[in-house]
Amino acid sequence: MEHPEKFPHLIATWAIAVAQALDEIGLDSKAIFADTGIDLIHARDPNMRIPAAKMTQVYNLAEKLSNDPAFGLSIARFIHPTSLNALGYSLFASRTMETFCRRIVRYFRLVTTNAINQFEETETDLRLIMMPATDRGSFIPQDSWLAMIVRFGRDIYRPNFSPIRVKLRRPEPKRNKRAFIDYFQAPVDFGHKTNVLIFDKQDMRMQLPAANAELARQNDQVVLSLLARMDREDIITQVRASVVDLLPSGECCKEKIAERLHMSERTLQGRLSKRKTSYRNLLNETRKELAEQYISQDLRSFSEVTYLLGFADISSFSRAFRNWTGLSPTAYRGEYLNNLQSDHG
Numbered sequence: 001m002e003h004p005e006k007f008p009h010l011i012a013t014w015a016i017a018v019a020q021a022l023d024e025i026g027l028d029s030k031a032i033f034a035d036t037g038i039d040l041i042h043a044r045d046p047n048m049r050i051p052a053a054k055m056t057q058v059y060n061l062a063e064k065l066s067n068d069p070a071f072g073l074s075i076a077r078f079i080h081p082t083s084l085n086a087l088g089y090s091l092f093a094s095r096t097m098e099t100f101c102r103r104i105v106r107y108f109r110l111v112t113t114n115a116i117n118q119f120e121e122t123e124t125d126l127r128l129i130m131m132p133a134t135d136r137g138s139f140i141p142q143d144s145w146l147a148m149i150v151r152f153g154r155d156i157y158r159p160n161f162s163p164i165r166v167k168l169r170r171p172e173p174k175r176n177k178r179a180f181i182d183y184f185q186a187p188v189d190f191g192h193k194t195n196v197l198i199f200d201k202q203d204m205r206m207q208l209p210a211a212n213a214e215l216a217r218q219n220d221q222v223v224l225s226l227l228a229r230m231d232r233e234d235i236i237t238q239v240r241a242s243v244v245d246l247l248p249s250g251e252c253c254k255e256k257i258a259e260r261l262h263m264s265e266r267t268l269q270g271r272l273s274k275r276k277t278s279y280r281n282l283l284n285e286t287r288k289e290l291a292e293q294y295i296s297q298d299l300r301s302f303s304e305v306t307y308l309l310g311f312a313d314i315s316s317f318s319r320a321f322r323n324w325t326g327l328s329p330t331a332y333r334g335e336y337l338n339n340l341q342s343d344h345g
Helices: 013-024 027-033 051-067 071-078 088-094 097-110 140-156 179-186 215-229 233-247 255-262 265-274 277-296 304-310 314-325 327-344
Strands: 008-012 047-053 115-121 123-130 163-167 197-201
Touching: 008 013, 008 051, 013 027, 013 051, 013 071, 027 051, 047 051, 051 071, 051 140, 071 140, 071 179, 088 097, 088 140, 088 215, 097 115, 097 123, 097 140, 097 215, 123 140, 140 179, 140 197, 215 233, 215 277, 233 255, 233 265, 233 277, 233 304, 255 265, 265 277, 277 304, 277 314, 277 327, 304 314, 304 327, 314 327
Parallel strands: none
Antiparallel strands: 008 047, 115 123, 123 197, 163 197
16 A cells, blocks of 8 residues: 655645535535635635545534434535545546556545555455545545545446445444445444455446446546646655656666656666556556557557557567467457447447
8 A cells, every 4th residue: 555645745735625514514615714714615626626624614614503414425425526626537447446446546646645555355255445534533535535436437337336344443333334335335343453345356347337448548648647746755656656757768768767857877776666666667557557458449440559658569469468368469458449339338
C-alpha cells in the first residue's frame, strides 16, 4: 500500500456532493461549510483541494445534525464521474469491474490522500480494501466511498451489481443498521479492522457494456498529468507520467527520465529503491497497461502499437506481450472481441 502524505487533502468537488446530501435532508449546507472555513463556490473547481481535517469537521457536524449513522450512503448518490475529474471518465470506460478497481487503487490520490487502498485476489474472490489514513473515527467518508464504488458499478455494469460481502470499520449502528444491508444488497459485518468490499471473481471479470479502451487510456494520461503536478515529490507518479510521454519517441530510457526530472540517474534509482521499485519495473508496468488497452481496441495495427510503446520491432513487442499476458497480441485481441460479442448477445 502507498503511504499518504503528512497533510492529507481531497478533491474539492467531493464537498459539493456532501452539500447536496445535507440539503436533501433539510440541513443548511452553506452554514455548515462556512463554520468549517470551506468556500463551496471555490469547491466547484475540479483542480482545487480541501484539507481533509476541514472535511472531517463537516462530517462530524453532519453526523450530529442528521442523527443518522447511514448518512454517508446518501452522499454516494450525488457523486458523478465529473466529481472525480478525469478519473471518473477512466473508471466509466473500464473494461471490467476488476480493471475499474485497479484504477481506483492506482489513481486514488487524485481523489484524496487521506486513505490507503489495496486490491487483493484470494482463491475464491477479489477484495477492494480501504483504510483511512487519519481521522479513522470519522466513518461517513469511509461509508460514502464504498457506497460510491458500488453505485458506479450499478451504473456501468448492471443495476443489481453488488459485492458478496461487505466489512466495515464502523461499529454496528444502534439505529438504521438495515440501511447498510439494503444499500449494498449483501451481508454487512461491522467493527472490522479495515473496510472491505468482497466480490465474485467471475462477476468482476465480465466485459462491461460501455468499455472504451481509447477513452480510458486518454483519461488515464490526464490523471497521470494531474497527479504529476499535484505530487511533485511522488517519484513514482513523476516517472510514470514521463514514461507515457516519452515512449512514442523511442527514447524512453532511465537517462532521459532522470534528465526530465532534473536529477542524476543514481538519485532517480535511489528514490525509486526507497519505494521498493525501479525504473525497469515502472516501464514494464506502464507498457503492459497501455498494450492491453491498445490491443483491446480494433483500431490500431500491431505495428502502430509497437511504435507507441517504443519497441524496436513487432517481434520484440510480441515477445514482451506474451510474457505479460500469456497470449500473442493476435490471440489477445481475438479473445477480447469474441468476449465482447458474446456479452452483447
